[in-house]
Amino acid sequence: MGRNLQTGERLRPVDLARGLGLSTQAIRNYEAAGILPAAARTPHGYRTYTPLHAAALRAFLALVPGHGHHTAASIMRAVHEGAADEAFRLIDESHAELLTDRHTLTAVESALRDLAPSPSKAGESAVTPRPGGTFIGPLARQLGVRPATLRKWEQAGLVRPRRDPLTGYRVYDEADVRDARLAHQLRRGGYLLEQIAPVIAQVRSAGGLQPLQATLRDWHDRLSARGRAMLAGAAELEAYLRERG
Missing domain, CATH: 1.10.1660.10 (Multidrug-efflux Transporter Regulator; Chain: A; Domain 2)
Incomplete structure (x- = not known):
């Protein structure tokens, strides 16, 4: 005693x-x-x-x-x-918050793996931007979502398409397509828009997916x-x- x-x-x-x-x-x-x-x-x-x-x-x-x-x-x-x-x-x-953070990290890593460039299988179309950008309709079809979903993601700050000066249509460049694909993967994993926004902000600040690997390693270390x-x-x-x- x-x-x-x-x-x-x-x-x-x-x-x-x-x-x-x-x-x-x-x-x-x-x-x-x-x-x-x-x-x-x-x-x-x-x-x-x-x-x-x-x-x-x-x-x-x-x-x-x-x-x-x-x-x-x-x-x-x-x-x-x-x-x-x-x-x-x-x-x-x-402890519950720490576990949630671990699950989020796992989901982000999984989403990034799914976004890694790989040869398309026969009959599959890759989600890639056209020269000069991709319009909302083709991008929505490639992702398998409705255009209204992309507009909702835009309102939440997940994608930031520019507007065509002649038509006013939304135009998604390479970074926008990347962000839309990442948002799509995380939404499929059950994550809310407000949970996805910080992840996409990190991708943007890192300058893309590859530089984000260092951030993910640091995230692992901080959780441990x-x-x-x-x-x-x-x-x-x-x-x-x-x-x-």
Whole structure:
């Protein structure tokens, strides 16, 4: 059984802040926000902390990389308010968000693989732009969608066709066809337009599909780092809960 850290040595705010890159004001702010349990006061009104407060601070700082500052603070407040189930629910929500992000990454990778250039099979027509651009009707037929769908995607910012100066018709260039194909693949995967828009924005900012591979690798790394950070945060929180008893 762990030592009861609620008793024993007294610690000053500077003792908690030292070595963590925090200011003593940050320690006081964390206490006021409920991230740390309330401190005792000396007869002269000075705050005194204990190793239990240090354990709470370690738990909070370990939770932040995986859950973010706001959620980590909410978890600690729930613990100190005696609402452990609420704390666990918040943790579950973060894990669910991480899983959703993983599914999104998988869908994007799958969509990009489907967009990779490959020889067309006999009888299949590739979705490629004509010289000078593709009009909405031919593009809709090639994708197997209605023109109204392409117009809806345009309203959502997924495609940005120019207008022919003589006819006013929409003209889709090579980048527009690429974006339409990517939107089509992700929509088939069940993703909403508001979920697809950031992905297409990344493709545009990367300058195409090939440069996006580095972004995808970085995305993988960040998801893995967040997963490990959640494990580290859970270990520190569990240690703190044991010490609280």
